[in-house]
Amino acid sequence: MKLFSEELKVINIGLESFRETLKKNDVKSAHVKFRPPLHVKPQFLLKIREMVSKTEKANKKALDIIMKARPVLTDMDKAINVIPGMKKNLILHAGPPVVWDKMCGPMRGAVIGALILEGFARNEKEASGLACSGKIEFAPCHEHNAVGPMAGIISASMPVFIVKNETSGNFVYATQNEGLGKVLRYGAFSGEVIERLKWMENVLYPVLRKAIEFSGGIDLKSIIAQALHMGDEVHNRNRAATSLFYRAVAPAIVRTAQDSGTAASVLEFINKNDHFFLNLSMALSKASLEPVGNIKNSSIVTVMARNGTEFGIKVSGTGSKWFTGPAPVPDALFFAGFSKEDANPDIGDSAITETNGLGGFAIASSPAIVQFVGGKASDALEYTLKMYEITAGENNAYQIPSLDFRGVPAGIDLIKVVEKGILPFIDTGVAHKKPGIGQVGAGVVSAPSEPFVKAFESLVKILC
């Protein structure tokens, strides 16, 4: 009883909201920041200090490689000609490996579209039959030095951008962005979708290829650095980056296109699509992270990718192994007529931008995106500030104006994610769960914990 008659002095651990109540009642309190770690086995949790000291040097090396990356758009070609291991009957997809039976609706839709585009099937029925016949092989883009947004489908005839990391010499491949609405990457495969893809192959690609060659390569890092000063986080918002890319490439398009009508149609196509740069920001991110894909003792996350069914990650110190768990459904602003009921779980290789410190990690640069889901500019700052707690460092090449030009949080450290119980924050588009429909919204999502728990347990066994 004595306790409540005395002046209360409280130590508050964890949830800050409890402290707010104390403050309101003029009770003095000290606050200890604490969040429970992810649910890894207790004997592994005890290894955290040991793992921190064992990974420190390797993580520093990895971060250094990531920061020194200099990805340049150097050329374009057909997927079959340049992507390592590409074959006529191979279809690349987003996220970790998945078989036809387990594929979500939008990915099936996109596969159907690709089979029609390749001339292997005339309609949905033929394509579905072929897809499950065993004659078509499937593999993740990430296993072929490629990345693809949403369904992420790449088939043999599709033209791809070729991005070279000039520092490490590695190459990454990504398709051209189709725009919004009914598009293959959101699972649509109607006549207009196929027709647009044909136009992109026969008009857009040759014009862009010549312009890129003429310009001697386009420095993607510089474009993204500027775009972060211009309201983009280059995942869900690419208006500035698309504008800067367009500015850089337009004179070369005009100088090299076969005629002015063709040049104008290409410029009009890019001008209508503020997301055109997305595939390039993904390729830059993959090109920056690829060289740290397998560094002994490093706990840096090198891939986060979703296939619409599962969310998968890779970690530098565990190399090419995928760690997966069910993909969550994003919180989103849905287009008129749609709701969370219609939403497919999180899908696409685009979380490679977050893995590289961009996208949701740099969302403080782009408060308009948080507004989508009812958030405020201050929420955007909070999201980014939180990500500094789970990253190995800050990448000064990419700066956030509203944080006084602080470098973005870069190099997700698996150990910090587990210890602090803070999961990577991703902003993303949302596809309808049925094939053939397309995008239904855009929003935000936290990575699920399962892949990180599995990866951590695997890394403990290697390191300790």
Place this chain on the structure above:
Amino acid sequence: MKLFSEELKVINIGLESFRETLKKNDVKSAHVKFRPPLHVKPQFLLKIREMVSKTEKANKKALDIIMKARPVLTDMDKAINVIPGMKKNLILHAGPPVVWDKMCGPMRGAVIGALILEGFARNEKEASGLACSGKIEFAPCHEHNAVGPMAGIISASMPVFIVKNETSGNFVYATQNEGLGKVLRYGAFSGEVIERLKWMENVLYPVLRKAIEFSGGIDLKSIIAQALHMGDEVHNRNRAATSLFYRAVAPAIVRTAQDSGTAASVLEFINKNDHFFLNLSMALSKASLEPVGNIKNSSIVTVMARNGTEFGIKVSGTGSKWFTGPAPVPDALFFAGFSKEDANPDIGDSAITETNGLGGFAIASSPAIVQFVGGKASDALEYTLKMYEITAGENNAYQIPSLDFRGVPAGIDLIKVVEKGILPFIDTGVAHKKPGIGQVGAGVVSAPSEPFVKAFESLVKILC
């Protein structure tokens, strides 16, 4: 003596820094926000309440007209063909009226360049002689429905953009932006300056004119609304607005230019100049404010402009009368080899952007500019927040992301400026004080008080 033995309870009026000291010493204090008013005559200060009530309705009307403005870039032509009252021997300049003898160095330099460009003189000496001969007339751009950055010189043969405010039907004219470095508007007049102006007349202008016609007009309000979401305040930073303008106009340029080489050279010129849009954001601002130039009982400031010698303003309720005072020298980041010693006092019509709620008033959208002069992102917020104290309202067409998309402070109310002693904040380029040199830096400046004091005293006499 009793005072200091008792617990101190303090009311702090005015400077907040005093309160900070009290806080540190655990002294309780209440704070009263107060700044001394501008130095107007005491008998006029006493009229403030009366003036507030007398101007309320008229200011609301003025603000409504400003917010409903819809300035569209509709066409281009030679100044002589379209600017009202333009003559062969007339040279328009920035700011309030000024005679040759009183003109600052950079404005003289620009006049010399214009006389050479027009073929009236072959060199500096001939041009100077002609300028003071009485054969050449001078008038402010603002008195001819025009605006010009820095020296703001417009001569008869120069091509101008034609911006129509579709809501009120009024027209405004502005030249094409030359880029940075040695350019006429900063007072340079060497061969390269004249050659560039000739190219702008013979290549850039006809190409842009055709493209604007082909595109059916370009909505400047929409471009600026987007640019404020992209790190611009469209006075000292126009990278996003220039990019969006370029995106909009490029396909039309390609479709209408006589050949692809010409089209490419025009695109390359605009692409190299992130300030290209400045003259258009000024024209939009002037076009928005022009219809409120003469509203009975309104205390809204309709023009702020500097000729490099004097800073002049106009107020709605006092119509076309200029109120002037000496122009201050901006605080600036100077280019290598230059210092404040070299700086000309504030110059240019570009403060029309601030008068329209943009530029320094919207600097919270563009923290990169405050960085110039050693400031932080939080300083940028503070500058904008302060401007809400002297404006009649907020213009939701132009939003500031970091303030949760709050509308910019719009419609400077002369009465509030005087009462609160807060002067309009302007960000600006800085010219060398000698003719022929050019830009030496960029920075920020507060308007001087004298024009506002004079305008206030004049308005009091009309209203009370």
